[in-house]
Amino acid sequence: MREHPADQNEDRLLGECDMRRERRSGPGGQHRNKVETAVVLTHQPTKISAEANERRSQAENRQIAIFRLRLRLAVQVRCETSLDASPSSLWKSRVRGGKIAVNPTHDDFPSLLAEGLDYLAAADWDAKRTAQALSCSTTQLVRFLKDEPAAFQQFNQQRAERGLRPLT
Structure with a gap:
């Protein structure tokens, strides 16, 4: 059974990540720079990171950052498999x-x-x-x-x- 970081459930993946909340400039209204809505996730085992800051909601940015991190992990991390192995x-x-x-x-x-x-x-x-x-x-x-x-x-x-x- 292959174990790829992009396959991990959200809690396990976040357990392997450092999460930072930051302020970002740009469009989004008068509240954009007053609260830390940007989310930056760094996967510690691989040092791959992803960020989301386009929403005013930290929770929405967190979900977007998780998806982007999974995509980057999918592209950059290879797990050994065999062509004879049955697909998942x-x-x-x-x-x-x-x-x-x-x-x-x-x-x-x-x-x-x-x-x-x-x-x-x-x-x-x-x-x-x-x-x-x-x-x-x-x-x-x-x-x-x-x-x-x-x-x-x-x-x-x-x-x-x-x-x-x-x-x-």
Whole structure:
């Protein structure tokens, strides 16, 4: 069973994070600079951080920061897996008829992205082999990666380092 930081429940993830509250300038009305509504999370094991400050509510900014942190963890942290390993039940529930059904703003997206990138790393960044292992089409896998530009950029960077042509 793979254990990726992007898969952790909120309490466990926050337990591994330092949270700072800060003031930020910009639009948001007269109360924006009077209270510390910006939230900065730093995942201590990896030193990866994420911030949210666009809302006037600290609670809303905290939720946005958690989602952004999970996305960054999904893109930057790799967990070892095998192409022979069966995809997670979450992945299986999101693949229907070879298509990956998830909105990039859904809470499941970072976990699914982490799993897809872990399988790509196991396949030495070969999209076709990865798609076969994950029971989806290569086109769907590439479209899924494009939903998070940092993931797609990393995918093409890894391919370039291996002498493979970038996908568009």
